[in-house]
Amino acid sequence: MNILHGNILFSKSYDELVAYEDSYLIVENGKVREICSVLPEQYKNAEVTDYGKGVIIPAFSDLHVHASQYIERGLGMDMLLSDWLNQYTFPQEARFADMNYARPIYDAFIDDMIKHGTFHACIFATIHREATSYLIRRMEERGLYGYVGKVNMDIASPSYLCETVEESLRETEQYLADCQNHKTAKPIITPRFAPTCSEDLVKGLGALGKKYHVGLQTHLVESRWEAQEALRVYPGYKCDTEIYERAGLMENGPVVGAHFIFPAKDDIEIIKRHGGHTVHCPDATTNIIAGIMGVSALHRDGVNITLGTDVGGGHSMGIYTQIGRAVQLSKLKWFYEPETASPITFTNAFYLATKAGGSVFGKVGSFEKDYVFNALVIDGMEDLDFPLTPAQVVERFCYIGTTENIKARYLGGKLIG
Amino acid sequence: MNILHGNILFSKSYDELVAYEDSYLIVENGKVREICSVLPEQYKNAEVTDYGKGVIIPAFSDLHVHASQYIERGLGMDMLLSDWLNQYTFPQEARFADMNYARPIYDAFIDDMIKHGTFHACIFATIHREATSYLIRRMEERGLYGYVGKVNMDIASPSYLCETVEESLRETEQYLADCQNHKTAKPIITPRFAPTCSEDLVKGLGALGKKYHVGLQTHLVESRWEAQEALRVYPGYKCDTEIYERAGLMENGPVVGAHFIFPAKDDIEIIKRHGGHTVHCPDATTNIIAGIMGVSALHRDGVNITLGTDVGGGHSMGIYTQIGRAVQLSKLKWFYEPETASPITFTNAFYLATKAGGSVFGKVGSFEKDYVFNALVIDGMEDLDFPLTPAQVVERFCYIGTTENIKARYLGGKLIG
Numbered sequence: 001m002n003i004l005h006g007n008i009l010f011s012k013s014y015d016e017l018v019a020y021e022d023s024y025l026i027v028e029n030g031k032v033r034e035i036c037s038v039l040p041e042q043y044k045n046a047e048v049t050d051y052g053k054g055v056i057i058p059a060f061s062d063l064h065v066h067a068s069q070y071i072e073r074g075l076g077m078d079m080l081l082s083d084w085l086n087q088y089t090f091p092q093e094a095r096f097a098d099m100n101y102a103r104p105i106y107d108a109f110i111d112d113m114i115k116h117g118t119f120h121a122c123i124f125a126t127i128h129r130e131a132t133s134y135l136i137r138r139m140e141e142r143g144l145y146g147y148v149g150k151v152n153m154d155i156a157s158p159s160y161l162c163e164t165v166e167e168s169l170r171e172t173e174q175y176l177a178d179c180q181n182h183k184t185a186k187p188i189i190t191p192r193f194a195p196t197c198s199e200d201l202v203k204g205l206g207a208l209g210k211k212y213h214v215g216l217q218t219h220l221v222e223s224r225w226e227a228q229e230a231l232r233v234y235p236g237y238k239c240d241t242e243i244y245e246r247a248g249l250m251e252n253g254p255v256v257g258a259h260f261i262f263p264a265k266d267d268i269e270i271i272k273r274h275g276g277h278t279v280h281c282p283d284a285t286t287n288i289i290a291g292i293m294g295v296s297a298l299h300r301d302g303v304n305i306t307l308g309t310d311v312g313g314g315h316s317m318g319i320y321t322q323i324g325r326a327v328q329l330s331k332l333k334w335f336y337e338p339e340t341a342s343p344i345t346f347t348n349a350f351y352l353a354t355k356a357g358g359s360v361f362g363k364v365g366s367f368e369k370d371y372v373f374n375a376l377v378i379d380g381m382e383d384l385d386f387p388l389t390p391a392q393v394v395e396r397f398c399y400i401g402t403t404e405n406i407k408a409r410y411l412g413g414k415l416i417g
Numbered sequence: 418m419n420i421l422h423g424n425i426l427f428s429k430s431y432d433e434l435v436a437y438e439d440s441y442l443i444v445e446n447g448k449v450r451e452i453c454s455v456l457p458e459q460y461k462n463a464e465v466t467d468y469g470k471g472v473i474i475p476a477f478s479d480l481h482v483h484a485s486q487y488i489e490r491g492l493g494m495d496m497l498l499s500d501w502l503n504q505y506t507f508p509q510e511a512r513f514a515d516m517n518y519a520r521p522i523y524d525a526f527i528d529d530m531i532k533h534g535t536f537h538a539c540i541f542a543t544i545h546r547e548a549t550s551y552l553i554r555r556m557e558e559r560g561l562y563g564y565v566g567k568v569n570m571d572i573a574s575p576s577y578l579c580e581t582v583e584e585s586l587r588e589t590e591q592y593l594a595d596c597q598n599h600k601t602a603k604p605i606i607t608p609r610f611a612p613t614c615s616e617d618l619v620k621g622l623g624a625l626g627k628k629y630h631v632g633l634q635t636h637l638v639e640s641r642w643e644a645q646e647a648l649r650v651y652p653g654y655k656c657d658t659e660i661y662e663r664a665g666l667m668e669n670g671p672v673v674g675a676h677f678i679f680p681a682k683d684d685i686e687i688i689k690r691h692g693g694h695t696v697h698c699p700d701a702t703t704n705i706i707a708g709i710m711g712v713s714a715l716h717r718d719g720v721n722i723t724l725g726t727d728v729g730g731g732h733s734m735g736i737y738t739q740i741g742r743a744v745q746l747s748k749l750k751w752f753y754e755p756e757t758a759s760p761i762t763f764t765n766a767f768y769l770a771t772k773a774g775g776s777v778f779g780k781v782g783s784f785e786k787d788y789v790f791n792a793l794v795i796d797g798m799e800d801l802d803f804p805l806t807p808a809q810v811v812e813r814f815c816y817i818g819t820t821e822n823i824k825a826r827y828l829g830g831k832l833i834g
Contacts, residue, residue: 071800075813077763078766343495400732400733
């Protein structure tokens with residue numbers, strides 16, 4: 001049992017952000033039991049951790065991040081995608097064949113993710129099974145919620161990152177088999193994207209997904225080039241997303257499609273049919289890819305949307321920074337495409353980063369009854385004599401805060417830093 | 418005499434960023450004397466401050482910032498411009514009639530600007546002379562380079578922020594007269610923008626500009642609405658910029674036009690004719706205004722471009738954050754307007770933030786011989802075993818650094834923090 005006092009803020013839905021000022025949050029067995037403005041009689045003698053004017057919010061979910069690119073974040077950001085991949089990313093990913101190289105980077109990545117208040121994440125590793133297994137084991141040991149994927153790529157890739165179909169499937173199966181008993185950090189099938197995966201590979205992955213009951217993460221219609229190239233490599237398919245549907249990869253667990261900037265009508269129908277989640281990665285979108293996800297229109301169409309940092313295409317490890325950026329980009333999208341797009345609010349974007357993203361991992365990302373208490377305390381955002389509401393504290397944190405403003409972190413009800 | 422050792426990085430031009438690794442920078446009488454890889458014989462016994470792998474760069478210039486909006490930065494960022502002005506900005510600015518309110522905010526603003534490595538700035542205050550005088554005096558006392566303006570607005574403004582022409586001119590003249598002996602922080606005439614200034618007011622300001630030899634800062638073609646509204650209020654004028662040219666406001670000192678997102682051909686011709694500077698404020702552009710300045714095309718056309726934070730429309734006090742953001746927005750502009758726009762590089766954007774912006778204030782913003790040594794030392798950006806070049810250190814700083822990564826600050830050759 002934990003009792004926290006402070007201002008409490010969380011999303012109930014896309015349009016509803018609720019604040020309980022000067023209230024108590026009661027945590028039992030690591031889960032939210034209730035929120036009340038006066039402490040009930042039965043808890044009168046219990047110890048209360050008082051965060052004063054601090055704002056208690058759900059921990060964040062990062063639905064798309066490349067752990068192996070952690071080391072190159074904020075570099076080459078003025079390049080075009082192909083140059084950035086060939087000069088930075090691919091040579092860098094190749095080094096994860098060496099465990100002595102991989103271990104300290106994955107350790108630093110996990111530490112920094114926790115520091116930034118992200119406790120739930122869908123993570124791309126590299127093609128290397130041993131390093132990927134290390135990453136998922138460390139996530140599990142730390143009690144973090146994750147879906148971690150060994151990347152698959154067997155065509156149109158640099159020779160030093162290109163697998164055969166057999167290798168790719170064998171290593172993936174070994175990886176899935178090794179992780180079967182994981183409780184919070186689980187494996188997920190991770191074809192890089194259609195242009196680097198043959199049909200044989202994707203079909204083989206489909207069989208593994210069914211056998212081991214694991215979901216799918218991939219880059220989905222992330223650029224015009226990718227959407228077109230997918231159909232060139234997969235003639236006879238209606239759209240990028242159908243490649244995974246036909247392979248049976250969308251029925252065994254969570255489906256997470258990163259970027260989803262240029263969906264055809266069929267992409268939207270298929271992702272909805274399987275309850276898949278799309279991932280808006282605002283900084284990556286502007287750094288490397290170009291184009292803005294149509295958040296307002298997709299939400300209207302009933303597509304699940306979440307947020308991702310997409311480090312290293314995105315530079316910041318903080319999902320909270322992407323909340324502000326999502327609002328910004330929605331205004332630019334509206335400016336350029338006023339017929340279909342409209343601006344989103346802080347309330348909308350905070351929901352994407354917490355409850356919507358958290359829903360992929362179970363009951364995390366909100367403080368409704370029985371949600372796991374994975375939470376952060378935000379403070380130090382007020383200046384001089386300009387008092388802020390809890391929502392304003394968190395809005396300012398998302399725009400100009402740093403990890404220093406995260407004063408406490410709770411994972412499964414336990415204070416971890 | 419100061420001798421610093423480290424990696425030295427600065428812009429020579431829009432396309433040329435030069436790095437001197439493991440070198441010495443010799444400062445004499447507060448100015449750069451020379452940079453050398455081996456310390457000349459005559460300095461053999463001089464004391465050297467060694468910054469090791471730290472990168473010594475010129476301090477930044479913020480060409481557009483509202484000091485009075487400092488207190489509201491990062492709030493209401495999902496609003497539309499008119500709501501944001503009426504709910505946050507105007508009521509907030511009105512409070513600067515009270516010196517007890519103004520002083521601590523302006524002090525905090527200056528401290529935070531220095532903390533963020535900005536030593537040269539074009540600043541909007543409010544309509545209130547007394548508070549504006551306090552701000553410019555504090556800037557002068559701290560040795561910061563600035564152009565600070567008492568804002569003028571006499572039409573279409575909330576009653577509590579609306580001056581009569583007579584008041585506005587009288588207070589402005591008093592302000593200009595009071596600052597005549599300032600050395601580094603100087604006054605500048607600051608009509609808010611054409612839609613809130615009558616022709617009589619602007620003409621009167623023109624006469625003051627001539628009499629006191631002071632320049633002009635204003636918001637220029639910042640939105641489609643503003644460009645149109647300016648011409649509605651000023652019938653018979655060809656464009657927004659002509660309003661200030663006809664009033665004689667563009668011939669007495671620096672001319673700084675913030676945003677310049679929707680210039681007509683005439684705006685461009687007039688600003689070039691007077692050697693004026695435009696200010697790109699990437700975050701403000703996406704937060705509040707919408708639309709992206711055409712940096713690549715304006716540069717090709719020979720227009721001077723600089724960077725601004727535009728706090729509080731922009732949220733971050735760090736011009737360094739706007740370097741990354743300028744690169745990002747140039748890619749989005751290119752995506753949406755490929756016929757006229759092209760992406761800019763980190764080299765280009767760093768030049769805008771240092772040498773280009775600095776040129777408004779004199780010889781600051783570069784380390785060529787005889788430039789005033791206003792400088793920062795950047796460090797702590799390297800991770801694990803991924804060595805970075807000096808340009809990569811600074812690029813990463815601009816994307817994910819914080820003020821903690823500014824390890825030293827020099828103003829006029831003196832270490833100030």
